[in-house]
Amino acid sequence: MSRLQADHLYKVFGRRTDEAVRRLADGADRDELRAEGTTAAVVDAGFVVEPGQIFVVMGLSGSGKSTLLRMLNGLLEPTAGRVLFDGRDLTALSPRELRAVRATKISMVFQHFALFPHRNVLENAAYGLEVQGVPRAERETRATEALELCGLAGWEKSWPDELSGGMQQRVGLARALATDADLLLMDESFSALDPLIRRDMQDQLLVLQQRLNKTIVFITHDLNEAMRIGDRIAVMRDGRIVQLGTAEDILVRPADDYVASFIQDVDRSRVLTASAVMTAGATPADCPADCSCRTVGPDTLVADLCAVAALAPHPVTVEDSEGTVLGVVPTERLLGVMGGLAAKDIEEQEVTARA
C-alpha cells in the first residue's frame, strides 16, 4: 500500500468554489477565474508516494506547491479531492482526529524554521511530544536523541536566536523527527540557507534518510535541489502538476517547453548517469594489455564518468555489478551531453532505435 496518495486535489480560494472546481475540471483556465476574483491555487493534483521515498514538488512561487503541501496534513482543507494517508482519507477526519494524526504521524519542517523564540533548543525539539502529553523525562530523552541525530548534541540549553540559520533548521528537523512521525513534510526547508549550508543540509538529509527510512514530501523552487534529493519529482506550474517522474525522466524527456526551460540551468553532469548516455549494446573497444582504463557502473554520474574517460585512451565500458557489459560511452557523446545537446540527440536516437 502506498503511504500517501493525493487524489484529484483542488484548492480554490474565493467565492463559489464548487462551481470553480467544476469549471477547472472541464479545462477552464486559471486566469479566467482570477478575473472573477477566485483564485485556484491547486488544480487536479494527483500522485502517489511510496514508503521510504523522497517525493519532491518543484515549482516557482505562486505555483501552488505550498498550498498542496498544507492539504497533505490538513492545515488546509481541499476544496475537492482526497488525501489518503496509509489508506485513511484525511479529508474525512474530524478536527480532533486530524490533530491526532498531525501530532503522531505527520510532522513538518518550515521554510523560516518557525522555532519558538520563547523556548530553548531542547524545548523546541520536544514540542511535538509535549503536545502529545508525553511525560517530561521521556520527551527530553527523545528530543535529545533527535538533536544528536541532527548533529546538535550539546546545544540543548541554547536559545534559537543564538544559532546560525543552518543550525536553527537542524532544530526544526529534530523537532519533526522527535515525534517519530512516518511522514515528513518539508516546506522549502533549505531555501533560506546559504548555498554551501544548503548543500550540507541536503547531504545530511540523505544520510538521515538512509538510516531512518522516512517518507518525505519536499517542496522546493530549486530544480538542482529537487534532482539531488528527489526519488520522484513533480513539477508544478499554475497550480497543476505538469510533469511527474524521476530526475532523469525530467532532464531527458521534459514534458513541455516550460520544463525544458527549467532544466537548462541544471548541472546535468550530476543528474545524468552512465546508463543514460551510453550506447547500449555496443561492443567495448579493444584494450591494450596495460591500459589505464576503468569500467563504470550504470548508476555512475556523468560528472564522475568524465574523470574516468579523461584517463582512458578509448570509450569507457559500462558494466553492471556482475561484470556484464551493458554498453560503451564514446568520448564525443560525453562532450555532447555536457554541451547540452544530449537530450534531443538521445531522444532522436531512442526514437530511431525503437522504430
Place this chain on the structure above:
Amino acid sequence: MPRLPLGEWVDSSVDWLQAQFSWLFDAVSTGVTGLYDGIDAVLSAPQPLLFAGILAVVAWWLRGLAAGVLAFAGFALVDSVQLWDEAMATLSLVLVATLVTLVIAVPLGIWAARSKTVSAVLRPVLDFMQTMPAMVYLIPGIIFFGVGVVPGIIATIVFALPPGVRMTELGIRQVDGELVEAAEAFGTTPRDTLLRVQLPLALPTIMAGVNQVIMLGLSMVVIAGMVGGGGLGGAVYRAIGNVDIGLGFEAGVSIVVLAMYLDRMTGALGRQVSPLGRRAAAKARAASVKRPGAKLWAHRPQPVTALVGVVVLALVAGGTGFLGGSGGSTSTAASGKNSGHGKKISIGYIPWDEGIASTYLWKELLERRGYEVDTKQLEAGALYTGLAGGQLDFQTDAWLPVTHEQYWEKYKNKLEDLGSWYGPTSLELAVPSYVKGVDSLDDLKGKAGQFKGRIVGIEPSAGMMGILKDKVLKEYGLEGEYKVVDGSTPGMLAELKRAYERKEPVVVTLWSPHWAYSAHDLKKLTDPKGTWGKGDGVHTLARKGFAADNPEVGAWLKNFELTEKQLTDLEAVIQETGKGKEQQAVRVWLDRNPGLAEKLAPQ
C-alpha cells in the same frame, strides 16, 4: 437643519436604564465597592513605612537596588506630607480599575484577534470610549452607581479599556503566522496554541497595554476625586478649588510617585513574567560591560529572597497593624446625651469654604450626639445627583434661588429644602483696597487703562457672568471699555493673588461669603443701581424624606443659622489649622463659643 434631540434621547435612555436595571447597577456597585474596600483595607492596614518597605523590596527584586531605594524614598515622602491614606485610597482605586479592566479587556482582545468581525465591530466602539471626554461618563455614572468611588472606577474602566483591548489584539496578531502554523502542524489544539504560543509571545505587548491601563487609571483619579472618589484626586480637587498651591503640589507629587512606581514595576514585571522578556534581558546583561559600581546598584535578589523579605515585612506589618488597631482606636468622647445611637448620616459638600466649614461643624455636632457621620467632597453636579439619588443625606451649601437654580429645577422633586442658614449672599466686582478712587461700579468708567481694560471673570457658564455681561456693564456704560475675561474660579483667584502681591490694580468678579475677603484686603464695589439683583441664601438641602426619617436632626438643621461673624471666624480658624484637620478646627472654634453647640443641636 432640524435640531436632533440627541441629548434628550440619551437623557431619557439613562432614566429608563436606571429604572429598569437599578438591581444590576446596585449589584455592580456593591461588588466594586467591596473589592475596593477590601484592597484599601489591606493596603492601609500596615504602618506606612513598613508598607513602603514592602513596595521597596518588590522594586529591588524587579529592577535592582537603586530602584528599591528610590521607591522607599518616594513613598516616605508621600507619608511625610501626610497624604499616605489618600495615596493608598488612590492605589486601591487604580488597582481595582486595572483588575476589572484587564478581566474584560484581555478576553475581548483575544476574541478580536481571532475574529475579523469582532475586531471590526469593536474598533469604533473603542474609539468612542477613548475619545469621549471622561468627565461625560461621570454624571450618568453617579445616577447609576451613586456618588463615591464606584462612578470614578467605572469611568476609569471605560476610559482605560481601549488600550487594554487593542494591545492584546495587536500582541496576538503580530505573532509570526509561521509559528502558529507550526503549532497547528504538530497537532496543537486551538486553546493550547493560544496558551503555549500566542499568549507567551504576545505577553510583552499585553504588558505594555497593562502599563497604559494603569497610567490612564492614574490620570483619571483627579476626575474621580470630583465625584467623591477621595484619595489624592480629592486632595488635588480641593487644592484647585482653594488655590492651595502647596497642597496641590504635594498631592501632585504623590500621584507622580505612584505613577512612576507603577509604571516601572509593570514594565519590569513584563520582562520578568514573559520568557521572551527574560531572554532579552539576559542578552542585554551579557552584552553590557560590567562596572563594579553599576553591579551593586543593579543587584537584584533571588525571587525567593525577595519573597521572604516581603513576607517578613508583611507579617511585621500585620502584627503592628493589629496591635496598633486594637490599642489606638481613638474614641471620640461623645459628651452629652447620645441620641443618635450610631445612626449613619452622610453629608456631601463642594470644597467651598462655607461648605467645608458648615459640613465639618455638623459632622462634629452630630458625632457629639452619637451619630456616625460620613463626609464626601464632590463637584456640584455630582453633589446634587447624589443627593437626589439618596446616596447622600444632606448638604449645607446650596445657593438658592439664583446660583444653583438649574440643579434645584432639575432635582427639586427629589429634594427637600431645610431652609437658609446664612444670607443674603451677594455678587459683586471687587478690587484690592490699595486701588484708590474706585469704590463703586460708577467709578470704573474711564479707568480702563489702569486695569488694562480687563475684568477677570470665572467660568463662562456661571450665572453671575451672564448678569455681568448682559446687565451690569450695560447699565454702567462700561461696555466696550472693559473686556470680561472668561476663565475659571481658581484662575481668577490665582490672578487676584498675583496682582495683589505686586500691588497691581485688578478688578475681579467675586461673591460673599468668600475666604478671599479674609485672605486679602479687598473692597466690594457698591452697586447703586442694584443691577446684581438680590442675593441668595445659603440653604441646607436634604434628600426627600430625610427629615421624616430623622426628625431630631431635621429640626436642628431647620433652625440652623450663622451670622457673618461666626462664619468668617470659623473659616479663619479652619484656614489657620491647616488642611485635613477641619474637625479639630471646629472643636477649637466651638470651645471659643461656649453654649453654641447646645444652641445648634439642643438635647
